[in-house]
Amino acid sequence: MIKIWSIKKDNAQAEKKRPKVSAAQIRVQKDLTELALPDTMQMIFPDESDLLNFNLSIKPDEGFYKGGVFKFTFNINNNYPHDPPKVRCIQKIYHPNIDLEGNVCLNILREDWKPVLNLNSVLVGLQYLFLEPNADDPLNKDAAEDLRMNRKNFEYNVKQSMKGKDVKGIYFENVLA
């Protein structure tokens, strides 16, 4: 094998490694400006000078959740993209993969996050949760059970919850647009 494969970088050189001027900021700028937002999504920046914290609303155009507007907050820390963005639903909704506190169970936001993923992948993932709720990996076990046992009944309960009515004694937020 040719010798360059074992060339050790001299330490002094390694130490001169460029100072990362808030790599997270730059990466978020890149991710945000390359987003292809579908009509069903809208982003809101409460503080436009702060790219690391923003809100997203999703208005599914098909599936169980059609007609509702679902709001999320995104918090990105300075370790992005090594850490995934923290995503929370700010409404109380009836969904197998979102619990009553708004925690979202989406694999790429947790165990399957990789720095090669970006904000676009997260948005696609969230959109997908509303089109195809996943009963096999639930955060809200009652909703998941409901979906698994009887889709018609689940659909009815979702509609009720979206109107701000109660499902099995728990009141949900009115999310109808």
Add this chain to the structure above:
Amino acid sequence: MATRMQTDTPTGSQDGISSNIDRWTHINKLLNRRGPFCDESFAPGQGKDSLDTCKILVIGAGGLGCEILKNLALSGFKNIHVIDMDTIDVSNLNRQFLFRPSDVGRPKAIVAAEFVMKRVSGVTVTPYHGKIQDKDADYYSQFQIVICGLDSVEARRWMNATIVEISRDNEEIIPLIDGGTEGFKGQARVIIPTLTSCYECSLDMLNKPTTFPICTIANTPRLPEHYQKLDTDEPQHIQWVYEAATTRAKQFNITGVTYTLTQGVVKNIIPAIASTNAIIAAACCNEAFKLATTTAPYLNNYMMYTGNEGIYTYTFEHQKKLECPVCSDENIPVAVEVKKDILLEEFIDWLKEKPEAQLKRPSLSTASKKLYLQAPPPLEKSTRPNLEKKLRELVGEGEEIVITDTTLPFSLRLLVNYV
């Protein structure tokens, strides 16, 4: 050409082993004897081991990629990986000889891997059908050599930045061999990340994409190309453009509007030439072989080939760019001089013109504020008023501007001086 693939040994031997001995005879002559240009570390007879253990990655299984895969397998490389995101189109079959009409629609990487493994026994080709961006540094650092047969500036830039970053972070350096062809011209180069010039260092050698001034098209058309403004990929649209162009060309007495020319202008197509691909792929694989076996010094570091009129090659050492945003140790922000009263909008247009930057939709910010962001809509809207402002009101002398763009695998830093 290779339709009768089972009868490749001249002796017509039925015995797989003896035909294999025939196959490697010429390679073995290089590996088993010391030659005048061998590296000091060369040990006769051991080159075979380096080829057996070398894990090599081929990016792209198209025109260049097919040639490269075939060459590597026949040079004795045993562990080859290949990435390509495309599927086979019927128009590929004239030069991408690992594919057959029955393969149309299937992934290039998978079909190419199957073909090479079927044809050359003892070689493992591991395909990945997908984008290079799907894989991370961990994946790329498993390889000893990477060869690129790519067709876009963007993909090359991304690959280059990734490999340089790995070589910067780790103690091991992964040589990157880059081949490229365009019609009768081509180039092959060896990039030893952080030690020699990288792809990013040489971006200013690229031409600005040729666009016809819109006024020429509208007012004083002189060439057939002027009638054909950019449309889409649809054959019927191209047909429409072709017909419209023909009619208008007649008015102005211009001849030479053909369907192929229309297609060429609209899609910016330069025909791919099989022989150019073969020459460039051979040069690239020759470099991979020399790097892996140390039988001869590797290319230092840029070979260009022109076959337009006769055959001409020129080899030179492309110099490392001190302020290269990818491979420079210092990562100095690039200093630029601009006019005192330049507007942000004019500044962005000026950036887009610069061949060494190759920007398409740049977004700009400083440490303290966003100058202009192309998306998402609320940020674009809130930064749009800045376009009308003077750059000097937004960015102080010597303040750093960070630029991101879809074409940039990293970010670009600029220091502005007003003159």
